[in-house]
Amino acid sequence: MTNFILYDDAAIRPHLLPFTFTRPVSDVRCGIMTLTEKWVHYLGKTPSFLTEPYLQYKFPLITTHDNTFLNGAVCATVAIANAVEKLQVGQVLVGSNGITIAYRSPFEVVQPQTELSVIPFPEPITVIQHVWDIFVENGAQINADFAAITHQRTSQPLNDPHTHCYAPERIFIEEGAKVRAAILNAENGPIYIGKNATICEGSVVMGPFSLGESATVNWGAKMRMNTTIGPHCKVGGEISNSVLFSYSNKGHDGFLGNSVLGEWCNLGANCNNSNLKNDYTNVKLYSYATHTLEDTGRLFCGLFMGDYTKAGISTMFNTGTVVGVNANVFGAGFQSKHIPSFSWGGAAEGTTEYRLEKAIQVAYETVSRRNVRFGEIEQDILRSIFEQTRPRL
Template identity: 60%
Template structure:
């Protein structure tokens, strides 16, 4: 039986930190779905993962003598899927730049520039590959459109029954069962709007597509959602949000601006938290790189906050253009925060930062999950313990 395995390219995995500290590359959300969910739908399979060993308990690999290995940062489309399905055994599919897009091989295959006895095929069509953290929001609008077309094909949207909600271009608005919308304005003239199962759009919300909101998530009263924004499941989001991706189980429930940013899971932004996404001189934004340990030029004039899982910001926190916050950080205090706050840090740029004791951080993570009716599993605790140890040398205070 042919198995599908989504592999972490080691270079891309490092470039996608801090999000890949706690998940494989293919578990990143871009568009409506996470990458592995897209492949599951396209291939009608249940993909497994080839990732860092400490993640294996939560994200195992299920291999056989015949496997399709697919780059975990690769987003599927019709031509790409056909090319991968056509691969013969012991063949690698390469981009024109030599990137490994996919391979069909036995269980012991590892991504490498040395192909040994493997045959190679070059793919010449355009494709979407998430290589850097800023790609997550930069490619999000196009992925919302692609996911929307596939997910809604042949399905009937629930109707908008609220008389005080106004919809522009309603054919591009899809509402799953159980969703509730009250006195909102939904504009899908420039891109589709997808409202997930049991989502709640509260009074006065203003939405511009492309936009997606996941299962049981809430848009708070008066929320202003600008284009190219995705909100995962079980989130609460308010204030002004523009071109952002929020993975899931995270809150930005109050007023404040979030733009060109990515939040992981189990994050919380306190009331009146704001970020800058444009430098005053309009030059390219530079972002902390885990690959080099220094600032990397994103090539973008708009880039905001990258925040890893389980991290929180106190009220009125200010994040500068191109800020990276690691995993399980409690950041607060006056002034703009540092361009990079390492994982398991406690404090702020002005007041000073210290190490967030692991026992305390784990207790807060458990309590955060319990508040959503979820028990943090042993495998999640072990992942956090591993990340704590991996990032110890970053915490130099």
């Protein structure tokens, strides 16, 4: 039996920073599940990871004499999983867009399409190749994940007499979830409410929408289409076409649109972001791959925030802003379009380098408050990111 390994495509990983500073490519969330969870669901097996050396301790690699290497940026489907399981040793499965989907080999292959026998996969595939793909593909992935997760299952009943549902057959509620005096509209796409999640009084939720396990939508919130709130997140205000990975908070009023937040982020009260330029031209976004502003080809593009980053009350983020890992952002006026990792301050006040040990201590306190372990491995990952991203004098 073959051994499955999710690998980071070297041509894609830099374009998914800052999120891939702290995780393999496949641990990006798009839809209800992460890309890893999609592969696990369709293959029925748990893979290991081939990622950056400093991440390998947290995401271990297991190899055997017979391995199938899976591209971590590919959104798995039933058809893809079936094709992968038919691969023979020495074969590579290639999508119609030229992307390697998977290959089977005793060892890692640098150029699988030139070194192995190519098996074409004719159906369209979804690949998360840029940070904006996360929210662009999110609605379609919510639909796909919803169908996969709820197949031949029955939703828990919604017994609250003060909640009104449109298209209730497209609403799925897991065990322990609570909905109180809300409006759920699934006419344009499904609504998934995870185990022990809560939607509080006065909230309006439009599908496609996903609320992860033990996550909370606060009172009077407005959750617009194509939005994913990951496990253990707490959100309020207005959120549109955005993805929060897990354990992140945007609990107060304010707008977040066409945006992606990693894990352990916090937006203070009245934080807002712009997602559309006044002149209606394409948004340009800072790229870690080229260290330049690149045209996204999109009119709507908002905020991209790496893990452990926090923003003070009333912080304003400009259209197409990228914030790195473990930054502390605050102050008047619109912030810079790129805020490096371990920055402290804001555009008006100026920024300084966040003291490493202080940053790690704050991250430890943030995680510990949720009774989650933050050990030496997590601390070493932050130290490595600090050294990678620190300006060279």
